[in-house]
Amino acid sequence: MPADIDPRLTGLAAALGIGLLIGIERERRKGEGPARAAAGLRTFTLASLLGALAMLLGGGATLAVLAAVVGALAIVSYRRSRDDDPGLTTEIALVLTFMLGALAMHDARLATGIGVLVAIALAARSQLHRFVVRVLSEQEVHDGLLLAAAALVILPLLPDRAVDPLGAINPRTLWTLAVLMMAINACGHIALRAAGPALGLSFAGFASGFVSSTATIAAMGAEARRNPALRAGAVSGAVLSSLATVVYLALLLAATSPAVLRAMAVPLLAAGVAAAAYGLLIALRSVRTHDGDTPPPGRPFNPRLALLFAATMGALLLLTAFLTDRYGTGGAGIAAALAGFADAHSASAAVAALQASGRIAAEQAVLPILAAFTTNACSKLIVAVTTGDRGFALQVVPGVLLSVGAAWLTVLI
Numbered sequence: 001m002p003a004d005i006d007p008r009l010t011g012l013a014a015a016l017g018i019g020l021l022i023g024i025e026r027e028r029r030k031g032e033g034p035a036r037a038a039a040g041l042r043t044f045t046l047a048s049l050l051g052a053l054a055m056l057l058g059g060g061a062t063l064a065v066l067a068a069v070v071g072a073l074a075i076v077s078y079r080r081s082r083d084d085d086p087g088l089t090t091e092i093a094l095v096l097t098f099m100l101g102a103l104a105m106h107d108a109r110l111a112t113g114i115g116v117l118v119a120i121a122l123a124a125r126s127q128l129h130r131f132v133v134r135v136l137s138e139q140e141v142h143d144g145l146l147l148a149a150a151a152l153v154i155l156p157l158l159p160d161r162a163v164d165p166l167g168a169i170n171p172r173t174l175w176t177l178a179v180l181m182m183a184i185n186a187c188g189h190i191a192l193r194a195a196g197p198a199l200g201l202s203f204a205g206f207a208s209g210f211v212s213s214t215a216t217i218a219a220m221g222a223e224a225r226r227n228p229a230l231r232a233g234a235v236s237g238a239v240l241s242s243l244a245t246v247v248y249l250a251l252l253l254a255a256t257s258p259a260v261l262r263a264m265a266v267p268l269l270a271a272g273v274a275a276a277a278y279g280l281l282i283a284l285r286s287v288r289t290h291d292g293d294t295p296p297p298g299r300p301f302n303p304r305l306a307l308l309f310a311a312t313m314g315a316l317l318l319l320t321a322f323l324t325d326r327y328g329t330g331g332a333g334i335a336a337a338l339a340g341f342a343d344a345h346s347a348s349a350a351v352a353a354l355q356a357s358g359r360i361a362a363e364q365a366v367l368p369i370l371a372a373f374t375t376n377a378c379s380k381l382i383v384a385v386t387t388g389d390r391g392f393a394l395q396v397v398p399g400v401l402l403s404v405g406a407a408w409l410t411v412l413i
Helices: 007-030 041-057 060-081 089-104 108-123 125-135 138-157 171-195 200-209 213-226 228-256 258-290 303-327 332-340 344-356 363-387 390-412
Strands: none
Touching (some): 007 041, 041 060, 171 213, 200 228, 213 228, 213 303, 213 390, 228 363, 258 344
């Protein structure tokens, strides 16, 4: 904010914008004639400005008194219109607009952001109502609440420290992986419902691969096991998540060490092209199989498979810690390979950082990074076999191996 602009003017302008934005939306639903709603464009604009002036002139006490007045007016408005519309949306929005006007004097950006979200929620009333009542099934609502409880209730309560002698098992980290798998599976389910079986899972797999390709493969395996008819889309999404791994790795190397990126350019390009070609080939087959199909409601995720995935990753972490403790990590290649079982990106970034600090040459970073990429692929293969059905594993394993083999082939020839 420029120093010559009075912050009070900024707050008042934000309050005016909030009132106008929400008021315009309410005016469109106000109706006409004697039965029209009491609050519209002018009322909401004035309420927002009133909240701003309350903060400007009197602070807490004045704000509390005027908030009570606005609340009383909202109650009068509700008593007048409850026979025609028993909802409380407009009345609550009026009080909220008053409070946002007050907040604008303290934090204009936060207030305007919330105001935009409120206006969007009010404008999308019909779409939200239809989505909740007609589109979502009871099972989907139940699973959504289960995911919220896992992420917002259980996760913060778990200890964020290693609980085993080897220092490998962190309960919060493993539960985060379980939550991540459930969330990815839920996103895939949403994409499946929105884009259809032909493309939904393929797109969801590629997008989720930037978060965790291993978790994405686990989620797609669970989808294939639950609904074998969607196996082709799940396979495509799983393999395309490996493409996201390659893209993310290239971006990470570009930020850490451009010299290492140049040395890894050909292997990464080969791995990415192989994963993309295999995944898109399976996606085209899915399009021919399911073109025009409408996916049924069903479960967004299976909590038991999410727990199995977290347990599998915990076992891999224990194995990595045991090998590190027994054989040490003197060589960059061994260290990167061991770390790659859990995360290829962090291991590769560590190797690239060694080059950036001048401790190794760019060419010396290629083999350790490929080692991390390979052991990470081993984790993906284990997850594909343990979470998906046999048909899923038999199709995903060649795709992952093809991507890794293409990268190694450019180095060995």
